Amino acid sequence: MRYALLAALLIAGPAAAQTNVPGDPYAGDPVGIVADPCPVHPKPEGAGWQMWNLHMLTRDHGQLCRYRAQNAALTEPVRVVFMGDSITDNWIGADPSLFTKGLVDRGISGQTTPQMLLRFRQDVLALHPKAVHIMAGTNDIAGNTGAATMETVQGNIETMAELAHAHGIKVILASVPPAAAFPWSPDKRPVPQITALNGWLRGYAKAHGYTYVDYHAALADAAGGMKPGLASDGVHPTPAGYAVMRPLALAAIAKTLGQR
Numbered sequence: 001m002r003y004a005l006l007a008a009l010l011i012a013g014p015a016a017a018q019t020n021v022p023g024d025p026y027a028g029d030p031v032g033i034v035a036d037p038c039p040v041h042p043k044p045e046g047a048g049w050q051m052w053n054l055h056m057l058t059r060d061h062g063q064l065c066r067y068r069a070q071n072a073a074l075t076e077p078v079r080v081v082f083m084g085d086s087i088t089d090n091w092i093g094a095d096p097s098l099f100t101k102g103l104v105d106r107g108i109s110g111q112t113t114p115q116m117l118l119r120f121r122q123d124v125l126a127l128h129p130k131a132v133h134i135m136a137g138t139n140d141i142a143g144n145t146g147a148a149t150m151e152t153v154q155g156n157i158e159t160m161a162e163l164a165h166a167h168g169i170k171v172i173l174a175s176v177p178p179a180a181a182f183p184w185s186p187d188k189r190p191v192p193q194i195t196a197l198n199g200w201l202r203g204y205a206k207a208h209g210y211t212y213v214d215y216h217a218a219l220a221d222a223a224g225g226m227k228p229g230l231a232s233d234g235v236h237p238t239p240a241g242y243a244v245m246r247p248l249a250l251a252a253i254a255k256t257l258g259q260r
Contacts, residue, residue: 021054021055023051024051024054024055025048025051026039026059031059037060037064038060038065038068061118062115063111063115063119064118064119064122064123066108066119068122071122071123071127074104077102078104078127079101079102079103079129079130079131079257080102080103080104080130080133080253080257081104081106081123081132082103082104082105082132082133083116083120083123083124083134083136083160084106084107084111084116084133084135084136085107085108085109085111085116085135085136085138086108086109086110087138087177087236088107088135089105089107089109090107090236090237091107091242092105092107094237094238094239095239095242095246098246102129104127106123106124107135110139110144111139111144112136112139112145113140113153113157114148114156115145116134117156117159117160120163124160125167130169130170131169131170131172131256132160132164132169132170132171132172133172133174133213134157134160134172135174135175135177136156136157136160136176137153137157137194138176138177138179138190138194138235140153141182141190141193141197142182143188144185150193153197154200154204157173157204165208170210170211170257171208171210172212172213172253172256173204173210173211173212173213174212174213174252175215175216175217176198176201177215177216177219177226178216178220178224178225179191179194179225179235180226180234182235183233183234183235191224191225194216195224198214211252211256213248213249213251215248218244218245218248219241219245226241230244
């Protein structure tokens with residue numbers, strides 16, 4: 001999930017104000033305000049992935065292109081949008097039957113809260129759901145897009161919640177799932193920050209009448225990591241982990257939408 005910037009960005013000044021990446025094979029992609037900003041490229045494997053990833057970070061930082069076509073193709077009313085990172089992104093693959101009857105997965109692997117905020121209008125507000133399920137913070141703690149204060153991360157989540165509320169969309173705030181370490185960011189010791197962020201999420205949800213869903217308590221061992229068998233790498237849930245999360249998600253949705 002970690003974004004590694006493997007080439008220097010060349011910003012040459014007023015004569016070449018666009019962000020250019022040396023060796024970018026997609027340098028001919030459109031820039032500026034255009035009708036179709038999302039040319040289709042195959043996602044490369046191996047060494048080519050780093051350049052593709054760097055291109056995405058500099059040209060589509062929020063990854064609005066990821067779900068643009070799927071959003072346009074929706075035909076049934078949306079009840080709940082799941083906004084999140086890879087833990088949400090992977091959920092539909094592990095439990096596809098959950099994302100039916102108006103439940104829509106809009107997770108993107110690797111994303112931090114500022115990236116989610118960038119695409120919140122397109123991937124949540126424009127779909128007019130009854131509720132949004134926001135699960136965010138893992139990658140901010142891991143440092144995927146650089147450094148931030150805890151207050152900045154909290155502010156990004158607050159802004160998403162406020163936007164939803166302003167548009168008549170009910171809010172479900174999910175805890176950050178447990179992790180004792182991040183394989184892609186091994187210098188981090190995330191347990192104290194996950195605990196602090198979850199304490200804030202719980203209090204913020206209570207203060208504003210939002211639903212808080214506590215996956216952390218159901219998945220965590222005594223040390224604050226994932227229980228054995230519930231994650232593939234200590235962070236990302238296995239199908240067994242998602243099986244623990246599913247009834248909690250459905251209960252939170254039923255509570256939020258006033259269903260029995």
